[in-house]
Amino acid sequence: MSLNVKLAVGALLIAGATVYLACLGASTSWRYYVHVDECAANRDTLVGQRLRVSGRVTPQTLKIPADRSLATFSLQGTAAEIAVTCRGPLPDNLAEDMEVVVEGTLEPTGEPASAMQLRGDKVLTRCASKYQAAPQ
Numbered sequence: 727m728s729l730n731v732k733l734a735v736g737a738l739l740i741a742g743a744t745v746y747l748a749c750l751g752a753s754t755s756w757r758y759y760v761h762v763d764e765c766a767a768n769r770d771t772l773v774g775q776r777l778r779v780s781g782r783v784t785p786q787t788l789k790i791p792a793d794r795s796l797a798t799f800s801l802q803g804t805a806a807e808i809a810v811t812c813r814g815p816l817p818d819n820l821a822e823d824m825e826v827v828v829e830g831t832l833e834p835t836g837e838p839a840s841a842m843q844l845r846g847d848k849v850l851t852r853c854a855s856k857y858q859a860a861p862q
Contacts, residue, residue: 762803778829785822812846825852
């Protein structure tokens with residue numbers, strides 16, 4: 727086998743591995759997030775999967791201990807709610823009645839059969855005022 731053929735085969739193997747790894751990495755982030763209502767409607771297919779869920783922290787449900795290692799709250803959409811338990815670093819501005827995106831795994835709670843819980847490990851706050859047009 728000539729040197730040029732060996733180099734071509736090696737280059738093809740490296741290019742193939744690079745494309746495979748790029749597709750594998752991108753496939754987990756193709757869907758940025760789902761809304762609470764979409765999550766509730768598709769709970770049977772989403773249970774056990776890693777996902778990002780967007781919604782509003784339900785007022786008077788946010789509980790954060792003094793060490794800020796855990797947050798429990800309810801995430802509400804238009805027609806549905808999901809209980810959330812999030813371990814890990816929490817944003818300083820996490821508050822009730824604010825838009826957030828929680829990244830974690832959806833789990834069934836058992837009672838009632840339609841109830842779900844999102845076990846999160848990351849909370850991202852969304853600041854709508856940051857993106858509003860300045861008054862003229």
